[in-house]
Amino acid sequence: MTEAQLIQVTVFLAAAAIAAPLGRFLRIGAVLGYLAAGVVIGPYVLGPLYALEHVEEVLKFGEFGVVLLLFVIGLELRPIRLWSMRSAIFGLGAAQLVLTALVLAAIGLVFGLTLAQALFIGLALSLSSTAFALQVLEEKGELTTRHGRLAFSVLLFQDLAAIPLIALAPLFALGGEEPSMDFRSAGLAILTIAAVIVVGRFLLKRLYQLVAAMGVREAMTATALLTVVGVALLMEEVGLSAALGSFIAGALLADSEYRHQIEADIAPFEGLLLAVFFMAVGMSIDLSVLVARPVALVLIVALLIAVKFAVLYGLGSWWGLKSAPARRLAIVLSQGGEFAFVLFSVGLFEGVIGRDVASLLTLAVTLSMAATPLLLLADDMFIRMRTSTVPDYEMPPEAEQHVIIAGFGRFGQIVARVLRARHIPFTALDTSSAQVDFVKRYGATIYFGDAGRIDILRAAGAEKATSFVLAIRDVEDSLRIAEMVRKNFPDLPIYARARDRTHVHKLMDLGVTIIEREMFLAALDLTGKLLRGLGLKPKEAKTLIETFKRHDQERLFNEYEDYTDEEKMRANALTAAVELQELFARDIEALEDGSSSDET
The missing domain is CATH 3.40.50.720 (NAD(P)-binding Rossmann-like Domain)
Known part of the structure; x- marks a missing residue:
């Protein structure tokens, strides 16, 4: 490592060490602290002093922090819980992307863009920042709330949708040729995901058992990092999202008895690399564009945040959230995302948009990210004022x-x-x-x-x-x-x-x-009194209530594995009703036989 590289590493570590505590001390959050530090050490302020003027490589390296973050989140989600989120992922997530893209495209048409350009930009800006949203939710302890889980569902759908959007970017090119559908690549991507699931399901747990048996903690850490890096490389090789692959790998290890150890080993790397990513985003803020076109930039950022906020707030309310949680959901996802940077680069290369438009939109996305923690701070103040x-x-x-x-x-x-x-x-x-x-x-x-x-x-x-x-x-x-x-x-x-x-x-x-x-026991007690009031003997009423209680409790626990599957639950309910009738019939018959023997 050269002396210049050592200086750059020292600057990054110093900035990370100062930014997070200072951000929390000022109550602006660690993310905003990292962004501010990135602006300071970036190419437009202090960067030239230590020969760091190109941030693309830093941003690419920092994106591995997002990959680790998704892996850790996957560790927290059991597959059964992930399956229970499918309606939010493909329902709420798809609705958000489509509605936001259409509204933004309509605004683009008003400002003179062609239909192809407006749709392309609308789709790119409809994607939110996975890293920013999840980090601020985790920082504020809201990731496990209902609006936090819905936000995660939307982000997961966006990650899935970003891949075909990037592949289909040439369709929006002015006069460009339509790309031919590459069925081989699509098939390879599906097979790769299936392979990751199969290997993770049957081999990963055994691998960690073997490593844990050795008793070498460094080996466990190395294995955890190897899992993430290996899956990320494999996914990128077939044109898929590395973050998506790492999330799948994490989810497959969620039932493992080693998940807490894996999470503890990964956490320091995740934290440092996310800090690098956020600082790289701050470094990428092009101050020359900010000075040259401030009015246009502020207008784009304001429209982007306002549109996404309105769409998400409406969808959150429609999904059953109360006003405050729906507002938090809308603020957390109101910014542009990392995939927008990729889409604008591809769009520039394919001739969909010009260089000036790409630079302006890239900076607008970056500033919308920076605005998210500030908007959450404002919302916190609003909540405190209402509950003063x-x-x-x-x-x-x-x-x-x-x-x-x-x-x-x-x-x-x-x-x-x-x-x-x-x-x-x-x-x-x-x-x-x-x-x-x-x-x-x-x-x-x-x-x-x-x-x-x-x-x-x-x-x-x-x-x-x-x-x-x-x-x-x-x-x-x-x-x-x-x-x-x-x-x-x-x-x-x-x-x-x-x-x-x-x-x-x-x-x-x-x-x-x-x-x-x-209400269960109170309802049973009242039903018992009702049965006696209708003329049933006390012993018969008691037997019926006890039979129902025993059967319902058994059914309650037997249904646990299938409770997220509506079709199975309906089938179980029909079967349970028949079983209960048979149980009642046997109990009544036994009571009648007992009464007859008592009379004789």
Whole structure:
């Protein structure tokens, strides 16, 4: 390594070491800190001082951080959960891309572009930045929320769609020839994906078992990196996305007992390379274009963000998100993406767009990325202003050998009253300040706190607690808290309340096994009284209720593996109805036989 290269590495490491802490100290986020650092060390400011004026190579190298990020995210997604997201990936993802492209193309036509140019630019700008969106979601702890999962679904569809868009770019060329369909390449790509899945399913886990048996930690790290690099090279060789390949490899290892070790080994490399990528994006901001055409640039960025925000907010609301989560989804995906850089390069080469347009749009995409953390900061301020009357969360006193109750509504209060009657200590947490104030007036010990925050859980003594009662009614909050407790306090037993069967199955996905549906027992008790009121003997009514309860509980757990498959669930429901009728018939027959023998 030459002295000049060592200086460049030193500058990058110094910038990375300073940018992230400074960004978080200023509350602008690590991503925006990296971008600002990239501008400072880029070719238009300090770059010439240490002979770094070309950033394409740095950007290409930094993109490997995105590949590692997708691999780590794949490790967090079990294949069954990924399959359950298919409607969001191909429904919401496709709708976003098509609607955004059409609206942007219409705006392009208004500004004098040809139909081919407008469609090409609209499709390119409809793609969002996987690296930016996922990083800011992870940084803010929103990746596991519903809007975070929907954002990931949209990004995954965009990654899938980017490949054919790049291949079909010559179709938009002015006077260009239509490319012939290369069935050989398409077939090779499909076979490659199938090969990765088969190898990952049957060989990767055995490989990691063998490496782990050797007891050499460096070998495990090297194997993890080799997996990512090997899959990335293979995918790029057949013209596919390296990020997509690494995500598939990660998802195939999600059920492995070594996934936590793999994730821990990969994390430092992922963090550093993502920092390089974000700094390279900052370095690529062409300040000369910014000075020459500021009005046009600001207009393009504003229109891009506004259109994507409007489309995503509307789709998010249509998909069932409330206003605040839909707004977060729209902001997180409102920027242009990395694939836009590639598409503009291909479009320039094929003659679809001119060099001036390509430079202007490339800078607009970069600035839209930089705007994302700022827009999220503004949204955070807006949320704080709307909830300014709500006090900060209380920190409960440390305790031990106690029960933590998350959610102090009707369900949680019943649990607490029984525990108090038996003099069993508990700490109750609730996020409704009005509920906390109301309950405190009656002498109950309750704290205003979010059980999904690790600092509050630790303050509540989760490490020393004997049990955790999850009495939250909202499904998304319940799953978020369950995942947080499972991840940070794996030995703490969770007793969970569930709204319905799907909620039960999703809690089971997170490893929660002690679950009670909130209305189930009350409905059975009332039905038993109804049967006795209709004239059935108490013993017969009790048998019918117990038979139904036993059958329904067995069915609930037997359906777990198929709960994401609607067709199988419908078939299971029909089969279960027939089985239940047969069980009832046998029980009634047994009761009648018993009555006859008693009479004789």
